Amino acid sequence: MAFLTELPLQLDALVAEVAAPECGGIATFLGLVRNHQEGRAVERLEYSAYHPMAEGECATIVAEAMAQWPVRVAVRHRVGTLLIGDAAVAVAAASAHRAAAFEACRYLIEELKRRVPIWKKEFFLDGSVDWVEPR
């Protein structure tokens, strides 16, 4: 299934995708649009992506996780306009034991944020606008 989507993310669907009879634990992470950024009140975010490269880089990161841990994983990132509380990214990792599930889930979200060509423009309540750049 595609990594990028314009539709709302469904954590339950991701969990169902990775669940399997041999799995004893599923760790998930949901990244949400929050109402503040460095002290300023946020109104909405607009996410854009370089789609073919984002899909490829995501597949690479997923393969890296599956090579490091015995996990089943799923990742999804939303693009378009998101409001406060909307989920921008969702990650799920299932494994026989919980340590692998946690470690793979953390690896996936850290690498996705660092390596996948996605950008977000922040619209503040005071009318100002900023491209978000990692610190």
Next chain:
Amino acid sequence: MAFLTELPLQLDALVAEVAAPECGGIATFLGLVRNHQEGRAVERLEYSAYHPMAEGECATIVAEAMAQWPVRVAVRHRVGTLLIGDAAVAVAAASAHRAAAFEACRYLIEELKRRVPIWKKEFFLDGSVDWVEPR
């Protein structure tokens, strides 16, 4: 809300419980009944608990997590008969930033497993029965 329940666990409900406009990340963990235990095929588990102490210890662990990290958390554990794939325990931790959410989520599940008076009896497909004890 009570920590122990006989009803199926709903991860979405837990996520909704901890979500808040100031939260940018929610980490969750779902512990499932898996189909094998040390090489033996499992048919079902029966969970029992010392209810008043379990509720008290859970509240203590939740308070510890909230003292260590700026998080909103929810935890639920199921009791009774569970089949393969059923969720036995669900934990959610929401925070402004993801590191705190991950760390609190991990802390909660590790401490719950170690300190809360819950027991499980494993029924194997070959008809044998065992009380599960931590290694």
Next chain:
Amino acid sequence: MPDTPSLTVLLFARYAELFGAAELRLALPQPATVAGVVEALRILPGGAALPLNPLVAVNARQARSDQPVSAGDELALLPPMAGG
């Protein structure tokens, strides 16, 4: 023994199977401590298989073996915990 000071012992999981009961009523032992209760349990049928220092809660709080107990207390014998 309506006049004998007594306490309640709750048994869980493997321990309940040892004694064939989930709850016992015991006369307050001498010494009146957690360890005294465990000793009294160990001489009951099935009790010999109890570990020497089982985890015990008094009134739903974990207790040390030298903690005093009183008539009316609820003791719980807790096998190793295995939630999750």
Next chain:
Amino acid sequence: MPDTPSLTVLLFARYAELFGAAELRLALPQPATVAGVVEALRILPGGAALPLNPLVAVNARQARSDQPVSAGDELALLPPMAGG
């Protein structure tokens, strides 16, 4: 310039705003490398604000600045990534 060898440059986020365009067509520069394309972009209107070494992908794969480019390639100029 139908006969001039050219390549496509995709611009994203902040960079698209610099140039006022999401896509440009450039004549293959000399030298025909990633760095050569970046130099050609820097002299276009808006291009001076580009960093000296922006992250670039060639045909959707991250590329070093000395990587050769060919006519028909798709280059993408990538601002610092900010997913999640």
